[in-house]
Amino acid sequence: MQEDFHSRLVRPCKRAGRGFEHGMGNGARNQGTRKSPRHCMGCRRNRQGADDKDSRKKSRRRGFKIEAPAGAAGGKMALILVRYGELALKSHKVRRIFENALAANIRTMLGSAGIRAKVWPEFGRVYVRTEGIEGGGGDNVTTALRRVFGITSISTVTETTAAPADIMAAALSASKTLTKEKSFAVRCKRTGNHEYSSQQLAAQVGDAINNATGARVDLDSPDFEISIDVRDKKAFVFTEKIRCAGGMPLGTQGKVVARLQNENDVVAAWLIMKRGAETIAAGNSKYFEPLVAWGLNYSIKVETLSYADLEKLALENGADAIVTGETLDELEELEKTSLPILRPLVGMSEERIAAKAKSIISGGI
Amino acid sequence: MQEDFHSRLVRPCKRAGRGFEHGMGNGARNQGTRKSPRHCMGCRRNRQGADDKDSRKKSRRRGFKIEAPAGAAGGKMALILVRYGELALKSHKVRRIFENALAANIRTMLGSAGIRAKVWPEFGRVYVRTEGIEGGGGDNVTTALRRVFGITSISTVTETTAAPADIMAAALSASKTLTKEKSFAVRCKRTGNHEYSSQQLAAQVGDAINNATGARVDLDSPDFEISIDVRDKKAFVFTEKIRCAGGMPLGTQGKVVARLQNENDVVAAWLIMKRGAETIAAGNSKYFEPLVAWGLNYSIKVETLSYADLEKLALENGADAIVTGETLDELEELEKTSLPILRPLVGMSEERIAAKAKSIISGGI
Numbered sequence: 081m082q083e084d085f086h087s088r089l090v091r092p093c094k095r096a097g098r099g100f101e102h103g104m105g106n107g108a109r110n111q112g113t114r115k116s117p118r119h120c121m122g123c124r125r126n127r128q129g130a131d132d133k134d135s136r137k138k139s140r141r142r143g144f145k146i147e148a149p150a151g152a153a154g155g156k157m158a159l160i161l162v163r164y165g166e167l168a169l170k171s172h173k174v175r176r177i178f179e180n181a182l183a184a185n186i187r188t189m190l191g192s193a194g195i196r197a198k199v200w201p202e203f204g205r206v207y208v209r210t211e212g213i214e215g216g217g218g219d220n221v222t223t224a225l226r227r228v229f230g231i232t233s234i235s236t237v238t239e240t241t242a243a244p245a246d247i248m249a250a251a252l253s254a255s256k257t258l259t260k261e262k263s264f265a266v267r268c269k270r271t272g273n274h275e276y277s278s279q280q281l282a283a284q285v286g287d288a289i290n291n292a293t294g295a296r297v298d299l300d301s302p303d304f305e306i307s308i309d310v311r312d313k314k315a316f317v318f319t320e321k322i323r324c325a326g327g328m329p330l331g332t333q334g335k336v337v338a339r340l341q342n343e344n345d346v347v348a349a350w351l352i353m354k355r356g357a358e359t360i361a362a363g364n365s366k367y368f369e370p371l372v373a374w375g376l377n378y379s380i381k382v383e384t385l386s387y388a389d390l391e392k393l394a395l396e397n398g399a400d401a402i403v404t405g406e407t408l409d410e411l412e413e414l415e416k417t418s419l420p421i422l423r424p425l426v427g428m429s430e431e432r433i434a435a436k437a438k439s440i441i442s443g444g445i
Numbered sequence: 446m447q448e449d450f451h452s453r454l455v456r457p458c459k460r461a462g463r464g465f466e467h468g469m470g471n472g473a474r475n476q477g478t479r480k481s482p483r484h485c486m487g488c489r490r491n492r493q494g495a496d497d498k499d500s501r502k503k504s505r506r507r508g509f510k511i512e513a514p515a516g517a518a519g520g521k522m523a524l525i526l527v528r529y530g531e532l533a534l535k536s537h538k539v540r541r542i543f544e545n546a547l548a549a550n551i552r553t554m555l556g557s558a559g560i561r562a563k564v565w566p567e568f569g570r571v572y573v574r575t576e577g578i579e580g581g582g583g584d585n586v587t588t589a590l591r592r593v594f595g596i597t598s599i600s601t602v603t604e605t606t607a608a609p610a611d612i613m614a615a616a617l618s619a620s621k622t623l624t625k626e627k628s629f630a631v632r633c634k635r636t637g638n639h640e641y642s643s644q645q646l647a648a649q650v651g652d653a654i655n656n657a658t659g660a661r662v663d664l665d666s667p668d669f670e671i672s673i674d675v676r677d678k679k680a681f682v683f684t685e686k687i688r689c690a691g692g693m694p695l696g697t698q699g700k701v702v703a704r705l706q707n708e709n710d711v712v713a714a715w716l717i718m719k720r721g722a723e724t725i726a727a728g729n730s731k732y733f734e735p736l737v738a739w740g741l742n743y744s745i746k747v748e749t750l751s752y753a754d755l756e757k758l759a760l761e762n763g764a765d766a767i768v769t770g771e772t773l774d775e776l777e778e779l780e781k782t783s784l785p786i787l788r789p790l791v792g793m794s795e796e797r798i799a800a801k802a803k804s805i806i807s808g809g810i
Contacts, residue, residue, distance in 0.1 A: 165796075326794065327794065333773050333774055334773070334774075348792070351791075351792030352773065352791065352792060354792070355772075355773045355774075355791070355792060355794075356773070357773060400776070401776065407720075408698050408699070408717065408720045408721070408722060408787070409698055409699075409720075411765070411766065411785055418781075420776055420786070420788075421785070421786075422773070422788060422791045422792075423785075423787060423788070423791075424789070424791045424792025424793075425792075426716075426717065426720065426787045426788075426789045427713070427716030427717060427719070427720060427787075427789025427790070428789075429691065429692065429720075431530075
């Protein structure tokens with residue numbers, strides 16, 4: 081049995097262990113009917129480990145507003161706004177853990193792609209400041225970020241102060257490709273105290289763009305959208321929103337061992353990684369590569385694997401469950417295991433599994 | 446513990462049992478990597494039991510072309526073409542088992558809705574001849590058929606001979622609502638030997654409709670579509686295709702016991718029913734009703750359920766697996782069971798599960 085150790089996205093917490101009873105999940109809908117206590121899959125409280133200790137301390141001191149770091153020297157800088165989802169009902173504390181894990185995973189993913197960047201959570205978003213995104217490296221950054229689980233969408237933004245004149249200048253610059261044949265809309269969101277409402281700002285910016293370009297306003301189905309996010313003393317202007325994978329950041333939902341012996345297993349592991357579980361891949365190395373592109377950082381090459389082998393690996397590595405790509409019409413004979421076996425494909429159609437397998441294995445996003 | 450026995454959709458086969466080694470599934474993609482033999486979840490070979498014995502014999506005698514039965518007396522008749530999916534790679538034999546199970550389930554579902562109908566498989570489709578679909582009962586028939594797993598879409602059709610004149614008359618009658626302001630397209634599929642090609646027929650019918658109504662032909666994005674399916678000596682003309690649930694017919698993929706203690710459990714059971722497993726629901730009766738609408742026919746009311754209780758029920762009822770709606774962040778402490786536990790929600794996002802739960806519980810389709 082050979083072992084491959086990639087750099088780990090999120091360091092495991094020393095307190096991690098099965099049965100540790102503080103959970104991260106929002107299971108409110110089911111609580112009334114639960115018999116046994118929920119156990120969290122590994123310790124989530126301090127999931128980021130030592131890496132983010134300093135940033136957490138800092139964020140506590142400053143009420144969770146970390147100042148944007150100065151960019152790395154040289155090259156054209158670009159600022160990317162990263163949106164995440166699935167946290168509507170989570171507590172402030174859980175959001176913070178999630179944001180820090182997401183920021184750490186973004187740093188690792190950009191690092192693997194050779195992209196220098198500063199990454200920090202702020203205003204309920206995560207911001208990425210890279211070099212050279214406008215100099216041809218933009219596609220690489222986008223590709224890397226689209227493969228970070230937990231991100232729902234990204235936008236390259238122009239940062240200004242919250243002063244209307246500055247916002248106007250940025251919006252005019254962003255809409256300079258507009259011509260009088262085109263239609264456009266200005267969308268504005270605002271958080272904090274300002275001398276203007278978001279409607280007033282949108283109307284003012286809309287007038288200015290109309291005067292400058294001759295393009296007409298169409299709020300229902302515009303050819304072009306200019307979005308303005310005003311957050312306290314800052315504002316962000318952007319024109320494009322790129323959809324990403326969604327899900328939860330790797331490392332925020334416990335640890336699993338995933339069997340990788342066929343294409344279905346790849347789909348199963350991918351789905352569980354997307355739910356945020358730190359994943360140890362075990363099996364045929366040709367199936368590791370598609371998942372490494374999505375942040376898989378620990379894999380074990382091995383020829384054949386029984387449930388007993390998988391269980392041994394899981395217990396050795398402190399994993400809480402085993403993942404396989406079995407479907408309903410091909411369940412293996414059950415060998416008793418002391419860990420739950422997760423089979424995320426049992427409720428999916430063959431067509432959907434095959435399409436997903438094709439997309440993941442061909443390196444699609 | 447009270448027991449509810451509904452009429453069963455498909456009678457269990459006497460030869461059913463775990464470990465019986467003829468499978469129905471198409472697991473070709475994974476065969477090379479399989480260690481233990483695939484076991485089929487219950488006997489699928491004779492899944493229809495005695496009910497369809499006669500029709501199977503008949504179909505063998507006639508090379509699987511069962512003549513359309515004469516309709517029940519009285520009332521306006523309507524013929525519905527039922528399409529099914531997920532069988533592209535299956536053998537002829539498996540398709541036959543699937544078609545017979547689907548026909549039996551359609552009969553039961555229409556019967557429960559108080560709709561008299563003849564149902565028979567023919568030409569790789571299933572046909573339903575009902576009374577009164579045009580007299581106001583059409584919506585009931587559609588609602589009932591949209592809740593039969595295995596059906597991908599349905600169309601109310603006009604049946605004619607394969608003679609061009611007959612097809613033309615049916616197509617003209619079906620397009621009588623067309624006006625000269627509208628555009629239309631004629632789509633034609635043909636199986637068997639005829640004196641015309643499908644292109645020739647479509648062009649001829651298109652000309653006739655254009656002459657009669659003044660509507661113009663638009664093959665790319667027509668307002669109205671007239672479809673013609675020519676199958677040997679018959680032809681079917683229709684203008685609407687209603688999307689249905691898809692999946693596999695209940696009873697073609699083994700038997701499971703599903704825990705029904707919360708909304709997530711309902712979603713999990715629904716997904717496994719959609720994969721074709723005959724399902725025994727156990728738990729809180731308020732969660733049974735949404736699934737009864739989808740053909741759930743066996744349920745056991747019980748206050749609280751441990752894995753051990755579920756296992757006992759499963760073994761008593763000859764089920765091959767246990768289904769629960771657990772998600773990744775709320776796995777129960779594992780109690781050892783001798784049966785696989787299926788958790789189809791582990792790979793799904795909270796949003797998707799909640800949306801699915803809302804749709805199923807509100808009786809949506």
